Amino acid sequence: MNYTYAVTAVALVVLATVLVGAFGLRISRTTSDFYVASRTVGPRLNAAAISGEYLSAASFLGIAGLVLVQGPDMLWYPVGYTAGYLVLLLFVAAPLRRSGAYTLPDFAEARLASQTVRRLAGTLVVGVGWLYLLPQLQGAGLTLTVLTGAPDWLGGVIVAVVVTVIVAAGGMRSITFVQAFQYWLKLTALLVPALFLILAWQSDGAPSHAFDEPAAFREQRTVRVDDTLDLRLAEPLTVTVDGSVDGRDLDGTEVSLPAGTHRVGGGTRLTFAEGAEVPAAGRGADDALSPSRAESREERPLYATYGLILATFLGTMGLPHVVVRFYTSPHGVAARRTTVAVLGLIGAFYLLPPVYGALGRLYAPELTLTGDADAAVLLLPGRMIGGVGGDLLGALVAGGAFAAFLSTASGLTMAVAGVLTQDVLPSRGVRHFRLGTVLAMAVPLAASVLVGGLPVADAVGLAFAVSASSFCPLLVLGIWWRRLTPPGAAAGMLVGGGSAFLAVAATMTGYPGAGPWHALLAWPALWSVPLGFLTMVLVSLSTPGRVPPGTAAVLARFHLPEELRTEELRTEELRTEERRTEERRTEERRTEEKRTEVSP
Amino acid sequence: MPQDPTERRVVVTGPPRRARRTSGYYRPRTEIDEQTTLGHTYVRSLMRIQLRAGLTVFAVLALLVGPLPLVFAAAPDARRLEWAVLGFGLYPPLVLLARWYVRRAERNERDFVRLVEDR
Numbered sequence: 262m263n264y265t266y267a268v269t270a271v272a273l274v275v276l277a278t279v280l281v282g283a284f285g286l287r288i289s290r291t292t293s294d295f296y297v298a299s300r301t302v303g304p305r306l307n308a309a310a311i312s313g314e315y316l317s318a319a320s321f322l323g324i325a326g327l328v329l330v331q332g333p334d335m336l337w338y339p340v341g342y343t344a345g346y347l348v349l350l351l352f353v354a355a356p357l358r359r360s361g362a363y364t365l366p367d368f369a370e371a372r373l374a375s376q377t378v379r380r381l382a383g384t385l386v387v388g389v390g391w392l393y394l395l396p397q398l399q400g401a402g403l404t405l406t407v408l409t410g411a412p413d414w415l416g417g418v419i420v421a422v423v424v425t426v427i428v429a430a431g432g433m434r435s436i437t438f439v440q441a442f443q444y445w446l447k448l449t450a451l452l453v454p455a456l457f458l459i460l461a462w463q464s465d466g467a468p469s470h471a472f473d474e475p476a477a478f479r480e481q482r483t484v485r486v487d488d489t490l491d492l493r494l495a496e497p498l499t500v501t502v503d504g505s506v507d508g509r510d511l512d513g514t515e516v517s518l519p520a521g522t523h524r525v526g527g528g529t530r531l532t533f534a535e536g537a538e539v540p541a542a543g544r545g546a547d548d549a550l551s552p553s554r555a556e557s558r559e560e561r562p563l564y565a566t567y568g569l570i571l572a573t574f575l576g577t578m579g580l581p582h583v584v585v586r587f588y589t590s591p592h593g594v595a596a597r598r599t600t601v602a603v604l605g606l607i608g609a610f611y612l613l614p615p616v617y618g619a620l621g622r623l624y625a626p627e628l629t630l631t632g633d634a635d636a637a638v639l640l641l642p643g644r645m646i647g648g649v650g651g652d653l654l655g656a657l658v659a660g661g662a663f664a665a666f667l668s669t670a671s672g673l674t675m676a677v678a679g680v681l682t683q684d685v686l687p688s689r690g691v692r693h694f695r696l697g698t699v700l701a702m703a704v705p706l707a708a709s710v711l712v713g714g715l716p717v718a719d720a721v722g723l724a725f726a727v728s729a730s731s732f733c734p735l736l737v738l739g740i741w742w743r744r745l746t747p748p749g750a751a752a753g754m755l756v757g758g759g760s761a762f763l764a765v766a767a768t769m770t771g772y773p774g775a776g777p778w779h780a781l782l783a784w785p786a787l788w789s790v791p792l793g794f795l796t797m798v799l800v801s802l803s804t805p806g807r808v809p810p811g812t813a814a815v816l817a818r819f820h821l822p823e824e825l826r827t828e829e830l831r832t833e834e835l836r837t838e839e840r841r842t843e844e845r846r847t848e849e850r851r852t853e854e855k856r857t858e859v860s861p
Numbered sequence: 862m863p864q865d866p867t868e869r870r871v872v873v874t875g876p877p878r879r880a881r882r883t884s885g886y887y888r889p890r891t892e893i894d895e896q897t898t899l900g901h902t903y904v905r906s907l908m909r910i911q912l913r914a915g916l917t918v919f920a921v922l923a924l925l926v927g928p929l930p931l932v933f934a935a936a937p938d939a940r941r942l943e944w945a946v947l948g949f950g951l952y953p954p955l956v957l958l959a960r961w962y963v964r965r966a967e968r969n970e971r972d973f974v975r976l977v978e979d980r
Contacts (some may be wrong), residue, residue: 333940336947340926347922347959351915355966413931438936465896566930594967601959608952615948741912757873817904822970 266652267408273523274446275423278667281439298576303588304595310437311586313444315342315603316610317393319399319721321447324611327620329628335618337566339611341573343604345725349578350600351494353797355593356740356819363588365732366582366680375747376811378754385731385758386581386702387701390677392765393580394705397670400635402709404662407636407719420663421706424670429698430680430783437589440721443668444606451613452663454642454654458620470621478539483532484627492523492630498537503531531630539626561780568784569722575790576725579732581674581680592823619698638662659713675703676840701703723765731758733795740819742801745809749801757793761785907973911966918962956969 320342327335362368369375369382398417405416462468486504498518502511505526506518525531533539577583590596621628621637624644628634639662642654681697731754738745738753764785781788809815818826904946 333943333947334971336944337930340947340951344922344926344955347955348919350959351919351962436947552887563930563934570930594970597963597966600954604956604959611952612949615944615968617950741908813901813904817901820904820908822974825974848880 263407266656267659270656271405271408274398274660274663275419275667278439278664279423279427281442283303284289291584304599304602306437306441307586307589307595308599308606309441309444311440311583311599311603312610313440313442313447313668313670314582314586315580315607315669316447316482316665317442318397318662318666318723319450320610320614320666320720322404322635322638323396323721324614325617325621325638326628328615329621329625329637330634334562334566335617336615337569338573338636338664339614342577343487343608343611344574345577346600346604346607347781348574349583350597353578353736354587354596354600355741357584357736358587358590358596359593359819359821359823360740360815361588361818363585364477364679365579365584365735366684367633368408368515368584368739369735369750370676372809373745373747373750374811374814375751378747378750380684381751381754382732382735383680385727385754386680387677387685388758388762389579389724389728390581390673390680390701391705391708392613392727393703393721394673394677395665395709396721397673398709401663401666404634404639404659404666405634407633407639408492408659417706419707420666420670421531421702424667424674425698428671428674430696436747438674440668443664444610447661448610448613450657450664451610451617451638454658455613455616457650457654458641458645459616462620462623466595478537478626481532481535481628483530484526484630485531486525486630487794492518492525494518494523496520496538499534500537501532502529503532533627534575539629548758564780564787565784568726568787570720570787571790572726572729572784575733575786576727577731578736579728580724580771581676582669585672585676613637615644620645629750674698674701691708723768726784726786726789727758727765729786730761730793733790734793738794738797740816744801744805744808745797746801746804748807749797749799752800753793753797756796757789760792761789764789864930903973903977907969910969914962914965914969918958918965922955922958926951 320339324335324338327338357368360368360371362371365386366379366383370379387683398420401416403415403416405411405419406413422838497520499515500518501513501515503513504511506516506529507523532742587596587599590599617638620632620641625637626638628637639655639658642658643651645651646654656796678694678701681700682694684699686693734753734757735750739750766780768779929946933939936942
């Protein structure tokens with residue numbers, strides 16, 4: 262495979278993003294009323310921008326990889342990512358826009374008039390943001406490794422540095438166009454190769470056993486196992502081994518392995534015959550990394566599936582980079598229509614990853630053994646088409662993948678850095694914002710180097726679980742329930758989000774190894790979401806005296822159509838807006854001063 | 862030059878609007894603006910009707926999606942069905958549900974505005 266095209270494509274995407282970021286910086290400086298301008302963004306452009314920011318590495322690479330390894334059950338991920346927007350539309354979209362909140366902590370403060378709840382929400386935003394950034398960096402590392410053989414961490418570092426520079430410079434702020442462009446880039450980067458792959462599949466006689474279980478090799482294939490792994494065989498398997506199996510050193514001998522678990526040493530080459538079933542792979546026991554969540558999924562598939570559905574359906578509304586974008590709609594009605602357009606756009610995008618997953622099961626089934634399943638999307642064009650055409654299509658996919666990492670990572674970094682600057686660091690100056698950006702990126706980067714083994718889409722699923730059990734109760738009850746009190750909201754977020762977070766942390770560190778506890782902790786949403794709601798309701802009911810005095814007026818503002826707004830409320834909103842514009846101007850002035858200080 | 866008959870000025874008679882308003886005519890809009898108990902009742906009624914719209918669509922979504930994992934678990938041989946439903950089949954209903962809800966929510970808001978503005 263020729264790597265030059267792919268590296269060029271990735272470099273082009275990175276360069277374009279930096280350039281547009283730099284231009285955006287210039288534009289957003291000369292546009293004085295930045296927030297007012299961004300409110301005139303129409304539903305269509307805004308929807309493309311939201312989708313562009315939302316479709317991350319997990320969507321671009323992860324889903325196909327999971328489908329390849331675990332079969333069609335994993336298609337619940339894209340369904341859930343899409344349906345999450347429907348739930349968001351039903352309960353949150355218009356009131357959230359009318360609340361005028363720019364971030365989740367803003368919303369908490371506006372609704373409950375409590376600094377404590379605001380800080381707590383901020384902490385959770387940082388946690389969810391980091392959990393979500395982690396797989397973006399890992400995905401970038403994987404992509405670069407597959408494309409060029411560079412070390413694992415390099416791609417993550419490149420994305421981290423580019424995003425930090427762009428966000429710290431303030432460039433990604435106002436650029437709805439960039440995000441919208443990246444949606445279309447990502448769609449093209451998956452759609453065009455997919456069409457060619459389907460043509461290649463058709464000319465191959467359209468084999469369709471990918472839809473049956475389990476996947477099988479279509480031709481004799483040699484697989485190199487890099488790290489020690491356990492093969493679990495349901496039936497006896499005949500395989501040619503060059504390396505070590507079960508401690509025996511073999512040199513190109515054909516052996517017949519009985520059903521059961523077999524340890525394959527690192528560096529071993531296994532040659533499978535045509536038609537052989539692809540065995541399931543587990544991680545070696547000496548591996549310090551977490552046992553895959555796939556194992557608990559195999560034990561309790563129904564529980565895991567419902568946990569996944571609940572987490573993705575309810576978690577979308579709480580993702581830090583999703584909420585921010587709703588403020589750019591001009592009014593509540595437009596926010597609703599934007600959400601419908603988003604549903605259409607991401608739904609259209611999600612028709613593609615399953616195609617790659619199914620073709621991957623046909624043409625690259627050995628990826629389940631090498632642990633690079635997330636790379637299926639990148640490898641398929643070269644594998645199925647080959648030649649210059651395959652290289653070019655592979656380059657297109659690689660560029661699209663990097664667009665996915667960059668857009669989602671910058672949206673998340675922006676949200677996390679904003680919270681860090683506003684609520685954690687001592688002052689709000691530009692210097693602190695930059696410090697916040699570096700901090701926002703440094704933690705997940707370090708984590709991605711340390712916890713490298715989590716499948717990309719799995720890690721995102723965990724972020725969704727935390728968001729669903731903390732922010733979903735806060736938003737839904739905050740918008741629809743008058744008797745919500747600050748202590749109730751705080752307790753609910755702490756108990757729901759905290760327990761989901763601990764469960765996630767326990768899963769990541771590999772405790773407990775297996776059994777029902779592991780399933781419960783690996784898929785926490787099914788118990789942590791009700792727990793969050795229940796705590797919030799019960800504590801609120803037991804503290805009836807703490808209902809904020811302005812609740813009725815705040816709820817009226819959330820729900821009344823804009824044309825019925827009283828003058829008082831309108832002016833209040835205008836004032837908030839002016840304050841924000843003013844803050845931004847001051848910030849820009851400071852940046853300008855700093856720039857002149859630095860430049861010779 | 863002959864005058865076009867349609868351009869002729871016509872005097873429209875009727876009670877002036879201002880007079881109607883000051884005559885103690887019942888105005889919900891003011892109640893909402895001044896945040897009286899009655900005004901809150903209006904907002905509450907809007908919230909209830911919007912919540913009902915949201916919950917209805919949510920119930921349809923739950924009924925549509927909820928049984929699917931059970932169906933797939935009950936029929937492990939229907940792999941192709943699972944591929945088709947999860948890969949393609951669910952997206953159109955999601956978009957249709959969203960459009961249905963938006964139409965309903967916007968109609969609720971229009972009705973509410975008409976009610977309180979007394980048009």
